[in-house]
Amino acid sequence: MIDGFGRTIDYLRISVTDKCNLRCKYCIPEGGIELIPHEELLSLEELYRVVRIMEKLGIKKVRFTGGEPLVRKNLIKLIEDVGRLPGIEELAMTTNGVLFAEQVEELKKAGLTSVNISLDTLDRERFLAITGTDAGRQVLDAIQKAVNSGIKVKINCVPCRELNEEDIVDLAALSMENDVDVRYIELMPLGCGKYFHGIPTDEILQKLEMQYGKATPSAMQCGSGPARYYEFENFMGRIGFISPMSHKFCSECNRVRLTAEGRLKLCLHYDTGIELKPLLRGGYSDEEIQAAILEAVNRKPKAHEFAQETADSTVENADSRRMVQIGG
Numbered sequence: 001m002i003d004g005f006g007r008t009i010d011y012l013r014i015s016v017t018d019k020c021n022l023r024c025k026y027c028i029p030e031g032g033i034e035l036i037p038h039e040e041l042l043s044l045e046e047l048y049r050v051v052r053i054m055e056k057l058g059i060k061k062v063r064f065t066g067g068e069p070l071v072r073k074n075l076i077k078l079i080e081d082v083g084r085l086p087g088i089e090e091l092a093m094t095t096n097g098v099l100f101a102e103q104v105e106e107l108k109k110a111g112l113t114s115v116n117i118s119l120d121t122l123d124r125e126r127f128l129a130i131t132g133t134d135a136g137r138q139v140l141d142a143i144q145k146a147v148n149s150g151i152k153v154k155i156n157c158v159p160c161r162e163l164n165e166e167d168i169v170d171l172a173a174l175s176m177e178n179d180v181d182v183r184y185i186e187l188m189p190l191g192c193g194k195y196f197h198g199i200p201t202d203e204i205l206q207k208l209e210m211q212y213g214k215a216t217p218s219a220m221q222c223g224s225g226p227a228r229y230y231e232f233e234n235f236m237g238r239i240g241f242i243s244p245m246s247h248k249f250c251s252e253c254n255r256v257r258l259t260a261e262g263r264l265k266l267c268l269h270y271d272t273g274i275e276l277k278p279l280l281r282g283g284y285s286d287e288e289i290q291a292a293i294l295e296a297v298n299r300k301p302k303a304h305e306f307a308q309e310t311a312d313s314t315v316e317n318a319d320s321r322r323m324v325q326i327g328g
Contacts, residue, residue: 001057001293003300010060011255014047016075017067018260022096023132024120026160026193042262044078046280050258051082053286054293061090067260070099076110083111090114094156097142098135104145114152116183117143120160121167122174130163143180153180154240158187159199168204169211175237176212183227183240188268201243205230208239215239226252250303264293266300 001009018036020028042050051062062082069075083091090113097117100107107115119139121127127136146153155175159168168184175182187198209215218229218238227240257265262277274296279289 001059001297004298005251005300005302007251007253007300008058009254009256009297009300010058011063012051012054012059012061013063013065013255013257014051015065015067015258015260016047016069016072016078017041019071020066020068020096021071021098021133022068022135024130025163026158026187026196029192036261040261040277042258042260042277042280044074046262046277047258048078048081049280049286050262050264050276050289051088052085053290055085055087057290057293058087060087061092062088063092063094065094068096068099069093070095070103076103076106079107079110079112092116094118095142096131097139098133100142101138101145104142104149104151108149108151112151114154115146116154116156117146118156118158119143119171120157121164122170123167126164126167143174143178147178147180153178155180155182156185157182158185159204160187161197161199163196165199168199169207172208172212172232172239175239176232176235178236180237181227181229181240182237183242185242186245188244198245200246201241202246205241208232253300256297256300264296266296270301272299272301 003009018033022028023030023032051059064075064079066072079091082088091111092114093107093112094116095118097119100115100117117139119136120130122136122140124134124136128134143153143155155171157164157168157171159165172182174180184199184201184204186201187193187196205215212232212235215230215232218231220229226244227242229238229240231238253267256273257268258276259265262275262280263273264276265273274292276289276292279292284292
């Protein structure tokens with residue numbers, strides 16, 4: 001698929017649920033969120049149909065997200081089915097890791113090739129303060145078991161002044177001791193994120209170089225994502241940065257998102273896209289749905305405007321939902 005600005009769209013992120021077993025402060029408010037009624041969620045069969053249609057349009061990579069994807073029943077069956085589609089080259093997942101260790105062998109067998117595990121601190125008390133759950137050890141266990149299984153592992157950290165600023169340097173040591181990539185993702189002003197202060201990429205890199213020595217840009221860079229990677233001497237893995245605020249990468253965007261209730265979302269920032277559920281449940285043919293998807297992708301926005309978002313102001317047509325509702 002080619003969008004209206006000539007970008008090749010070959011990456012689909014699927015949110016399979018808006019439920020999550022953690023309550024991260026920058027993601028979910030204290031009172032929780034209003035969950036989508038079960039009957040309004042796309043079924044696993046409907047999710048598979050969308051992927052099958054989009055695979056014919058050139059989608060090569062699929063990432064399963066949430067909420068927390070592993071709270072969705074029978075997800076492994078969906079991963080297996082998607083993995084059998086001839087055009088799919090990579091099957092990935094983004095997870096908080098709490099439930100991952102107990103399912104790692106099944107996920108590997110189903111065809112999962114890579115996993116991004118969210119971890120914002122190695123400190124037990126701060127992990128509890130950030131997530132509302134004392135599950136840090138389970139996440140570390142998930143990382144180790146994923147590495148042992150041969151699944152490619154990336155650790156996602158969201159640096160935040162109020163929550164984990166003093167922990168971000170120590171977290172990088174996971175990449176020193178293991179063949180994993182530790183990635184720092186700039187906080188975006190989505191939902192609760194508007195009320196916290198992220199830390200820019202350049203500042204984090206400076207802190208890491210003060211501790212670990214000079215960083216060298218990695219020869220292996222983009223892949224299918226926006227991360228920029230660096231290597232440190234004596235590190236087994238790499239350090240990555242995803243910098244939507246300080247180093248905008250919209251010109252290279254290759255993805256669209258499918259929300260749990262069936263909206264094909266064209267840009268993380270904007271509430272634009274197409275509702276696929278009425279088409280899936282309204283008797284439309286694969287060819288008709290395919291044509292609707294192509295027309296929507298042609299309208300994909302040129303770039304986000306997160307830099308203009310604050311707690312007191314919102315860009316026109318911006319999505320007001322929280323990340324857990326959109327899909328991480």
